[in-house]
Amino acid sequence: MAILLGIDTGGTFTDAVLYDEASGVVAKAKSLTTHHDLAIGVGGAVGAVIEASAIAPGVIALVSLSTTLATNAMVEGQGGRVGLVYIGFDAADAERPDLKAALNGDPVILVGGGHDAMGQPRMPLDAETLAAEARRLAPGLTGFAVTGRFAVLDPSHEIAARDILRRETGLPVTCGHELSARLDGPKRALTCVLNARLIHLLEMLIAATEGRLAALGIQAPLMVVRGDGSLVSAEVAKARPIETIFSGPAASAVGGAFLAGTQEALVSDIGGTTTDVVVLRQGRPRIDPAGALIGGFRTMVEAIAIRTCGLGGDSEVTLEQHGLEASLKLGPRRAIPLSLLAASHGDLVHATLERQLGADMPNDLHGRFALSLNPPLAEVPALEAELLGRLAQGPQPADRLIANRRELNALQRLVNRRLAIMASLTPSDAAHVLGLHAAWDRDAAAKGALLFSRRRNAMGLPFAATPDILARRIIEVLTRRSAEFLLECALAEDGFQEAGLSRHVLAAAALDGHEGLVRIGLSLTTPVVGLGASAATYYGAIAALVGAPALVPEHAEVANAVGAVVGGVHVSAELRILQPVEGVFRVLARSGTRDFGDLGAALAHAEETARAQAHADALEAGAASVEIAVTVDEKKAVTEGREIFVEALVTARASGRPRIGR
Template sequence: MSLSLGIDTGGTYTDAVILDAETETVIAKAKALTTRHDLAVGIAEAAGRALADATVDAATIGLVSISTTLATNALVEGQGGRVALVMIGFGEKDLDKSGLRAALGDDPVVFVPGGHDTHGRATPLDLAPLEALLDDAHGEVSAFAVAGYFAVRNPEHECAARDLIRARTGLPVTCSHELTSKLDGPRRALTTLLNARLIGLIDGLITATRRFLAERDVDAPLMVVRGDGSLVSAEFAALRPIETILSGPAASLVGARFLTGRDDAHVADIGGTTTDIALLDQGRPRIDPDGAQVGGHATMVEAVAVRTFGLGGDSEVSHEQGALDPEIHLGPRRVVPLSLAEMLFPDQVVPHLKRQMERPLPNRLDGRFALRSGVPDRFAGGLTRSQADLLARITASPEPLAALTRSTAELATLSRLAARGLVLLCGFTPSDAQHVLGRFDHWNREAAHIGAGVIARQRDGYGRPLAATPEAMACRVVARLERLSAERVLESAFAGDGLTAAGLAQTPIVRRALDRQGGLVRAALILDRPVIALGAGAGAYYPAVGALLGTETVIPDHADVANAIGAVAGQVRITATAEVAPSDTGESFVVTGAMSARYDDEASALAAARRACHDLADDRAREAGAATVSITLAERIDAPVVDELRRFVGATVTATAVGRPATR
């Protein structure tokens, strides 16, 4: 079967394409609103429309693959399920490392005696503290994360905790050794915590996709794009959802290469919630050797070297209250655009906006609404009394914040409910601004226009309105998004060159270059490659971005569905790693990672490590959905020669298995 169905589920839109793999031709494409309360609705609408437009029999679809920004957006917005973290062999002070305490928030944590040393030898395990936690865990958490001290050397204690949790609760459990073979326990624990938090989210996406495919009699393997651009089976991804962070950006890079044929480019993908910027180098995505960093979290997930910014078409528009000459702020929080809210809930937004316009004085909460997100009640566990009380007052239809909240403190409570994914916030966005200016017409323009007027009448520190007209306010918002986008591309380019100091794009010299200011010194910036702009909003914003940066902007055909195209153009790629080191006595050699064993000599240990990595990579690649597998081995041996004597310090063996996914 040569036809493939690619689906990308983003924060605002779900995209679908039908691709002929043999001719590399896009046969049909479609978009639908992402329905967060039930992802199947948006998937069915987009994919169903693409199948209908392609006029093909569902039986001809041989492969289905999905990419998603859901995990990325969840980390950026602080969303996800409530998780219990189990730390084996760690102490309270370890929470202060790698941002673990901040990521944990008010989720429960338990410290369990146990763990291993660097050679895999165990400290006695005592699961009593975990058993006490399990007695009270019912209904309080949606998943568990287990991280053991040196578990990558010996995972037996993590496995014991996992088996106990599953037997007692039946809830999903993530162990750190299943996600990475790297050291740095607190960072490994952070990655495991985030993985557990995302399980429900990705499981919902996979379940929704499978339900649609079954309804349409599409009997084809289902794959998911990982953060490095590779594909894995849905079953594989369901257990490791953290690996799908940056799935969307990775797919967009594959799609950008497919659509343009450019080998070297800055790729900027602007969505509703985020803008993702990455590099194509010699036709391949540049991989971040330090692991993916999203939403302020430094994970151990191998992913494209992408910089993700909370900047998109649905970014919340705000300004600094009380400033004399306030700057427009965009994001990082995504809100439902007023024009979209009115379209989804007719006559539920515009009447309130009109009343707000008629009041003599503006209120800082004008133009902002909230409604229930529609997620199942089981995700509302662990709410405080104030959170539960406020949630009870929020309905399934948009209501003004001024009417919902009774104090300033409740605004913070509302933000927490939104971060938990229980509530959706509505407000004025750049997408609304484009409707005001007549450049977008897919939602309700009246709501956008009145909303712009409501925002424009907000006051600066001198008591003046922010803008004279709704159109002037819209222009100001769009110009701000264009300027911020240019700065973000520059920041990413600087980072690609190793220049990571904060604020480089805001320095006076760079500002002078972007503003085309004259003077005794004239500054100019030249990028080394073009900018490929992707996403539904690319054509609306990035021509101006390219002009600001003085570089070519490439907006290819089908840029609006590049992620969905990239979802079916990749390959399965799995790695397995083993470490070889001398024992503490120096009389033997210890192999850890892909296996755990001791050998009398270096050669036997290295040979065993190679076999173990080869077999594990092959097994995991086939488990991940590869039809045929090609395996390459690489090793790094640290054995300096001192005084003409060779001293073996250690070695790392890595096997990489690559193959196209199986098709029906």
Template sequence: MTAKTKPKPLFLGIDTGGTYTDAVLWSETEGPQEGPNKGKVLAKAKALTTRHDLAVGISGAVDAVLQKAGTDPAHIKLVSMSTTLATNALVEGQGGRVALVMIGFSEGDLARDGLKAALGTDPVVFCPGGHDVHGNAARLDLSGLEAALPELGASVSGFAVCAYFATRNPAHEIAARELIREKTGLPVTSSHELSAKLGGPRRALTTLLNARLISMIDRLVAATEGFLGERNIAAPLMVVRGDGALVSAAFARQRPIETILSGPAASLVGARHMTGLDNAVVSDIGGTTTDVAVLDGGRPRLDPEGATVGGFRTMVEAVAMRTFGLGGDSEVTLEDGVLNPKILLGPRRLVPLALAGMAHGTAVTSELERQLRAPNPGRMDGRFAVRTGVPDRLAAGLTGAEAKLYELIGAVPLAVDRLLTSNAQNATLNRLVSRGLVHVAGFT
């Protein structure tokens, strides 16, 4: 009697970028068994990233891979996911609206490390408290925070809490975190959970950015886990961190800031596997950004000072990388306020006009034809606004002007020259884009 052959373990890789979602099925036991090129790619596929429902793009890529390979999904032993969504969000200034709670700090501290610029119009609450360098506590007073929570809870997607010298004693951050969770039920990021380094304002910056990214990465992980469950893929889901290491999906959900530069870090590892080179400069050109990093002795070179993305220096240990807001889907526009305007590229990513036309047909093409027939070109020609399709709860906290404009925008692209009636509304539209609520389609 012939013994039953044990199935060979397979590994599924998923990369969700701003434009495309890629999937690869890899076997460790097939192909070369020695050297950097060990193993074999059995199949690969690509699908458009669907921001309104990330599961659609993921399923499109993974189903195609499984079909090409003709394999049983039950043989997959590990699923590894990388993503540029967090990086892209920071480069483009996007993310959920969050409240920053500063304990023991003054308003002047916002001017340090780019914290005020990162905060933008998001609310901030200052509370007495914090600790000294030895961990001794000042008097904590959370009454102001508690009074503000009913209003804040209805207008933000999460909270970021940073206390003075919380790296020495996190008690005040923990107290604020528990109060916020009890009163609002919203996600809370505490700075001591992200970094043990000194430097309160930069730690607050890192915490703020993490809080902004939670809903985005949570939706990505949930979409991936849901799809894997539907396909009976029981393998553990791991996420590539910004330094190239793998972390659990639960870890990434709580600390999404750790996934910045996740996609480029995976590219470095992939470049070494494909070329066999230990020392190289690697350029990763995507739909939103171009990322340049270094392979040093077969490993990604790390930035000991913390990753810099979107102009913000964080406390996240990640690949030492230069990230530029320039990719295949970068916005092409004209310089404002000059007689002979220059063509400007990026950093914002747009939905390519050709893609919008393919997806929505005459809703786009008829408007383009109307604009072509006009006696004079307009600055808003070739631009359309469309909702991203994120849950309505993420639209909490809009101003009256933002809510009014958002109401006019639907699931079908609307020509911007019909949507906007004043120059002031252009800034309102940009704020909706920054919140991740609206896409703009245009020339890329």
């Protein structure tokens, strides 16, 4: 059987798994994710897993990658500058708030053309204006997005515009009909713009990854995980990078279901920065019918229905004052654990923590370090630039870097813009203090916990008596908040959408195990599949709080990388049948429009065409063999006692395992 390589780039670690189709996981490895160049971390993880397995690189038959690149780029507003070619729309359509925000000042080319609601041309495509504007704008752009009015019914104007743009500029072009078959031109344009902006980023990642794989002697085909958990070839992913939104969580859900051997569950993946929860139905993640919501934009991309909480092993631990009392707060901001920073900068971390432990009074900046993260893409104010210059020399103790409130605010702005990151006490450090983790520097974690425990509440008393007591309280807070989040997700799935229900006084009493005259209880009806490097540490207690079995499968810490290779290719093709006039049934397909005088003949042609289109798309996406299922959704209306055909949607869904190299 074939040897497959799965890779996942997470917020803290890049994971790699070698998987034998006959015997399962052969070897696994982790490398720190290199955010400035994800391919470096990929190369480190792949090199480590090959060394651990003693398998010859040339034996690997398939590589599959799940990546956070598209998600992070959209959240952080990264990407290229694109031009939107808007065919058959007017200037007011380009002023829709969501679309205008997505464009963020990028140019719009309004072009005559487009189709009507029956798929008929409204007017010819204004090719001359398009060519002239494309030549004028191209020097300042990285690509184009093309969206035509009712192009999902007839994409011919989008296709013609794409050909003109490629001929005149040589830049990448995304067409809206390639991303979604759903109506709503402005939302399709928004999705198209975001996709076009990401193309060069994913192209660079894939090229760099392929280069590092080749340098290691791996020549296998490369697949990429989409946001619905399915796989596509690297070439298709480069053209439609927006479809890799939620790639990592989708891979985790698929891998978790596979490893746990369950069909129904809440899959909860605790990472460094966030906890992601996905509902598993019949062995597959549930898809969000409204389209992926990311970076504040509701797109038309099919992706898993995921709920995310800013709570993870690397969540920053801070104190919140409530009158005379103080309480622990975890996240939502990620910090580098002190134990991890000490693993690479031990002398600096230990010398700083010991100096601060010798101080007479605790300071909020004690136990905190600042590091540069990403180079600025634009000019920053003078004070921020000065701080970045000092951080360029390496990690800096916060109490030595910051001299006043202005500098503290400037550092905060750098952190908010992801130009800098803090290292401080985290749940991962607490786990090291208690001996639950042992990957990094326990002594640094203990010193950081001792410094934090000395902080004072409003009454002037130390927050915790010992580092161990503090560490246990941190773990308890993480466990409780995780349980509340699982309940929140389950309640929302059952239709209870009101925010904060899991923290209602009765829900809190249930989690506390209250039993008086009234026994209060809340429990899940499905298991909790716990994933992530720290899942075994926490999920027994978390699941117990919500009254559910905990399934922490073997290899849970690399379930995302397993999901990258055990998934399959899944694509669909949708065709519409309309009745423009009574007795005429119009089949609207990517290959063209065709009219029939009989509904049965139109349905037969639509099914045949949809099958052929889905089969071709599945092969292009990298499937080895294809199975196809067709569904027909007819809509009819009753008028004056007569049943009238309105439309039919014919959907062909194609599935198959990916092609392998040997």
